[in-house]
Structures are given as C-alpha cells and as structure tokens.
Amino acid sequence: MTEKVCILGAGSTKYGKLNESIIEIALGAAKDAIESAGITPKDIQAGYISNVFGVADKQVHMAPVIMSNLGISHVPGLTIESACGSGSVMFREAFANVAAGFYDCVLALGVEKVTHTGTAHSTTLFSYCSDFFYEGGNGASFPGLFASMARAYLTTHKATEEDLAHVAVKNHENGVLNPKAHVRKKITVDDVMQSPVVASPLKLLDCCPFSDGASATILCSEEFAKKSGRPYVEVIGSGRGASPAAVQGREDITTIPSTVAAGRQAYKMAGLAPKDIDFAEVHDCFTIAEIIDIEDLGFFPKGKAAHAVRDGATRLRGEIPVNPSGGLKSKGHPIGATGVGQVVEVFDQFTGRAGERTVQNAEIALTHNFGATGASAAVHIFRKVDRK
Amino acid sequence: MMEKLSQQSGTREKFISAANRQKISANKCVSCGHLMLETVLYCEKCSGSKFEDVELEGAGTVVTYTIQAVAPEGFEDAGSYAWVVFKVENAQLRASGFLPGIHTPQDLPIGTKVRVTGFDAKHGLVLSK
Numbered sequence: 001m002t003e004k005v006c007i008l009g010a011g012s013t014k015y016g017k018l019n020e021s022i023i024e025i026a027l028g029a030a031k032d033a034i035e036s037a038g039i040t041p042k043d044i045q046a047g048y049i050s051n052v053f054g055v056a057d058k059q060v061h062m063a064p065v066i067m068s069n070l071g072i073s074h075v076p077g078l079t080i081e082s083a084c085g086s087g088s089v090m091f092r093e094a095f096a097n098v099a100a101g102f103y104d105c106v107l108a109l110g111v112e113k114v115t116h117t118g119t120a121h122s123t124t125l126f127s128y129c130s131d132f133f134y135e136g137g138n139g140a141s142f143p144g145l146f147a148s149m150a151r152a153y154l155t156t157h158k159a160t161e162e163d164l165a166h167v168a169v170k171n172h173e174n175g176v177l178n179p180k181a182h183v184r185k186k187i188t189v190d191d192v193m194q195s196p197v198v199a200s201p202l203k204l205l206d207c208c209p210f211s212d213g214a215s216a217t218i219l220c221s222e223e224f225a226k227k228s229g230r231p232y233v234e235v236i237g238s239g240r241g242a243s244p245a246a247v248q249g250r251e252d253i254t255t256i257p258s259t260v261a262a263g264r265q266a267y268k269m270a271g272l273a274p275k276d277i278d279f280a281e282v283h284d285c286f287t288i289a290e291i292i293d294i295e296d297l298g299f300f301p302k303g304k305a306a307h308a309v310r311d312g313a314t315r316l317r318g319e320i321p322v323n324p325s326g327g328l329k330s331k332g333h334p335i336g337a338t339g340v341g342q343v344v345e346v347f348d349q350f351t352g353r354a355g356e357r358t359v360q361n362a363e364i365a366l367t368h369n370f371g372a373t374g375a376s377a378a379v380h381i382f383r384k385v386d387r388k
Numbered sequence: 389m390m391e392k393l394s395q396q397s398g399t400r401e402k403f404i405s406a407a408n409r410q411k412i413s414a415n416k417c418v419s420c421g422h423l424m425l426e427t428v429l430y431c432e433k434c435s436g437s438k439f440e441d442v443e444l445e446g447a448g449t450v451v452t453y454t455i456q457a458v459a460p461e462g463f464e465d466a467g468s469y470a471w472v473v474f475k476v477e478n479a480q481l482r483a484s485g486f487l488p489g490i491h492t493p494q495d496l497p498i499g500t501k502v503r504v505t506g507f508d509a510k511h512g513l514v515l516s517k
Contacts (some may be wrong), residue, residue: 120461123458127460133400133512134484134512134513135471135484136460137512138471138485138512139456139460139463139469139486140454140484141456141458143454143458144456144460144471145471148452148453148454151452152451152452155498197455197457198458199454199455199456199457199458200457200493201454202454247484248473248482248483249482253451253452
C-alpha cells in the first residue's frame with residue numbers, strides 16, 4: 001500500500017421501511033455523500049456498490065445503473081455481495097484501490113430494500129446467506145443460527161438472557177439520539193425479556209429489524225483530501241477474515257474466527273491495540289453477536305463481555321462506547337448498506353455531525369461488520385484528522 | 389463404527405443417500421487423516437484431494453441448538469422443532485439437523501443423544517432423540 005486513504009464525504013438515507021425504489025434510495029445517499037465531500041460526480045473515478053437482494057426490487061447489475069443516474073455512465077462500477085457484510089467487504093475493495101494508487105477519488109455505496117417482501121419472505125431470503133444445505137435447509141432461520149451461538153455462549157460462560165438484553169437496551173438508548181435510526185424507542189430489560197420468543201433463547205427484542213436504506217462514502221487520496229480544504233477522516237487500518245460457512249464447522253461456537261483475523265490485521269496495519277480504540281461500531285444483528293464481537297475484537301477477555309455490558313462499560317459515556325449510532329439493533333440493518341453506514345457514523349462523529357450521541361474526545365474509531373454468522377468479516381480503523 | 393464405501397458421484401446425493409440409511413457420509417484425508425463431511429472437496433487441514441470414503445453411525449450428542457418459535461417458510465407445518473448442532477459419535481466431526489417434537493429447553497439438555505432418521509426433501513437431515 002502506498003497511498004494514505006481518507007474519507008472526504010459521507011451520507012445516509014433514513015433506515016427503515018422506505019417507499020422509493022432501490023435505485024432512488026441509493027441515489028439519495030450518493031447525493032448526500034457527494035455534497036458533504038464538496039465534490040461533483042465528475043470527480044468520481046470509480047464506483048463500488050454493495051447489495052444483496054437487488055433482485056427483490058427487480059434490479060441487479062446495480063453499479064452501472066447508479067453511475068448512469070449520477071450522470072457519469074462512463075465511470076466503471078462494481079457490485080459486491082457478501083451477505084450482511086457486503087458493505088464493509090466492498091469498502092475494503094474501494095480502500096485497497098485508492099491505496100494502490102489506481103484512483104484518487106471513488107464512491108463506496110451500500111444499499112438494500114427488502115421490507116416490501118414481508119417478514120416471512122425476508123426471513124427466507126436471508127436464510128439463503130447461510131450454508132443452506134446444512135442450515136437453512138434444515139430449518140434454521142438467522143435468528144435460529146445466532147440463537148444456537150447464544151445457547152453455546154450462555155452455557156459456556158454462565159451468562160444470562162438478561163445479560164443479552166442489556167445490549168439491546170443500550171443500543172436503543174443510543175438510537176433514540178440518531179434521527180436516521182429505524183427504531184427510535186427506548187426499551188427496558190423487562191421489555192426484552194417479555195417480548196415473544198423468535199428462536200430460543202433469542203426473543204424479538206434481541207433481534208435487529210429488517211430495514212431498507214443506503215449509506216455512501218467518498219474515499220480519496222490524502223493529497224485529494226488536503227486540496228479540498230474540507231474536514232476528512234483517515235483510514236489507518238483494514239483487515240479481512242473468514243470462518244467456516246456453517247456454524248457446525250467451528251471448533252468453538254462462542255467465537256467468530258473471521259472477526260479475530262480481521263481485527264488482528266487492522267490493528268497491525270494501524271499500529272494500535274484494542275485499548276487505543278475510543279469507540280466502535282460493531283455488528284449487532286442479534287444481541288449475542290455484539291457480546292461475541294467485543295470479545296473477539298479484544299475489548300474484553302473471553303467470557304467477560306456480558307458482565308461488562310451489564311455494568312455499563314459499552315454505553316455512550318462508558319469506558320469503550322459500542323454502537324453510538326444505535327447499531328443494527330436500533331439504527332437498523334439494510335444488509336447491503338450496514339457496513340458503509342458504520343463508516344458514515346465514524347465520519348459524523350469525527351466531523352461534528354453526531355449531535356447528542358457524540359463520543360467525547362474520540363480520535364480513533366473501529367468498525368466491524370460480518371456476513372451471515374461470520375463467514376466473512378472486515379474491520380477498519382479510522383483516525384480523526386485535526387484541520388485546525 | 390466407520391465402514392468403507394464404493395465411489396459414487398455427486399457429493400450431496402451421497403450424503404443424502406447415507407442419511408437415508410441412518411449414516412453420516414464423510415471424507416477422510418489420505419494424506420493427514422483429517423475427517424470432514426462428504427461435501428468438502430479439499431482437505432481443510434492440508435488441501436489434499438484424495439480421500440477415503442467413510443460412513444459414520446448417524447448418531448451423536450447435542451452441542452447446541454435452538455427451538456424455532458417462528459419457523460421459516462417451508463417449516464410452518466413442522467410443529468415445534470429444534471435445529472441442532474451435534475457431535476458425531478466416535479468422530480471429531482459436527483453436523484446439524486432438524487429435530488421435531490421439541491417444545492422447551494427441558495426437552496433437550498445439552499449432551500442429549502440424537503440419531504439420524506433420514507433425509508427429507510422438505511426438512512433436510514431429520515433427527516430423533
């Protein structure tokens with residue numbers, strides 16, 4: 001890698017049930033990102049798009065369609081799919097191409113639209129992201145797969161379902177402060193415990209919602225960012241990892257190997273350790289996922305995260321704030337956009353756009369996003385750039 | 389007990405055929421001896437591609453599971469059931485399957501013994517306890 005890579009602009013639509021077409025949703029986020037970067041589409045040299053279920057809104061081969069609607073049909077685009085991790089995996093490719101010097105300025109955009117298919121069919125679509133022969137085909141939904149991980153974790157580490165509930169309560173507490181969040185409602189541990197069981201031991205309020213939405217970022221070289229005279233954020237670490245696709249293939253069901261590998265790579269590139277991270281946006285598709293994530297990323301020893309969450313360590317004013325945006329649980333989970341949305345949150349935090357949910361005195365942030373039950377994952381680390 | 393099998397084509401068909409005889413079809417790497425489910429083409433330990441076919445008893449113990457209160461499409465008529473990860477008996481190998489008739493966690497403590505009863509086109513690898 002030769003070039004420093006920066007984020008010059010970022011934007012998101014609201015996450016939730018959206019009426020527009022998938023392309024219109026994507027364009028909304030693209031416009032916000034382009035305007036926040038102070039550039040025009042003609043500055044964009046390539047487009048990286050992440051999406052999973054475009055076919056559900058009758059559109060695949062999405063990158064050229066988005067580029068054409070931005071008035072830059074001559075600019076090459078690439079669409080990437082990696083289940084719920086599509087956004088971060090795509091972001092990594094955009095990062096690598098700018099770092100390698102192929103481009104000075106690119107658009108990295110994630111988009112999803114599934115809510116119009118209904119909950120039952122969305123659940124089926126998502127199950128196609130599992131190792132279907134062994135998992136979806138044997139009756140496991142995604143809540144079911146994570147529930148099996150939750151049961152293994154609770155059994156191994158003597159944690160409780162109430163401990164898991166604290167993750168949901170904390171993320172909703174943050175999401176209330178995020179005007180673009182899908183579910184802006186405070187909840188209590190009792191609310192979670194009394195919500196209907198989806199797949200034991202997980203209950204409805206342990207699960208993130210199905211969401212539509214798009215998020216976009218403008219990545220560029222340091223030289224391009226400096227010339228702009230605008231605020232920007234530097235990408236200082238990037239890592240990718242992989243795990244056996246099926247849960248049954250993992251020796252330890254209470255850890256996600258792809259997260260561990262991606263985290264180690266990103267920390268090494270950044271020359272940092274978990275203790276140096278001021279806040280993190282992690283993949284909390286289900287409450288158990290956040291518990292496992294923050295152990296695998298090194299914020300807490302194995303088996304200790306559930307208790308740390310219960311004690312408030314990951315709250316907005318805690319020792320390591322996790323998911324100040326509200327996370328997938330409250331902000332929402334438009335799966336093609338989620339990994340990019342995490343980067344948008346970092347940009348907002350570091351450029352004074354996060355309002356009441358701003359993490360005080362933060363200078364280093366980490367994003368973590370995975371596909372399916374963690375078969376693929378990417379971790380990125382960012383540094384706030386002081387333009388004074 | 390492991391039993392040697394003759395070569396067949398189609399790894400999934402082979403796995404399904406074995407399941408219908410209440411067996412688990414697996415590959416044992418000739419180079420390093422690592423054991424994997426039938427559907428893996430290269431050894432995950434040494435990348436070897438030569439395997440000895442083995443059939444394992446379709447039995448094991450529950451490692452983890454969920455009870456799907458909200459069943460996905462295709463399983464709405466399955467009643468209350470569990471999706472189960474189990475350790476295959478006498479082997480360092482895990483598999484997963486569909487176990488009908490499970491209503492509460494008390495019905496299925498971790499470590500419960502389960503058996504493969506067959507492969508159902510609608511519900512996949514079917515287990516009983």
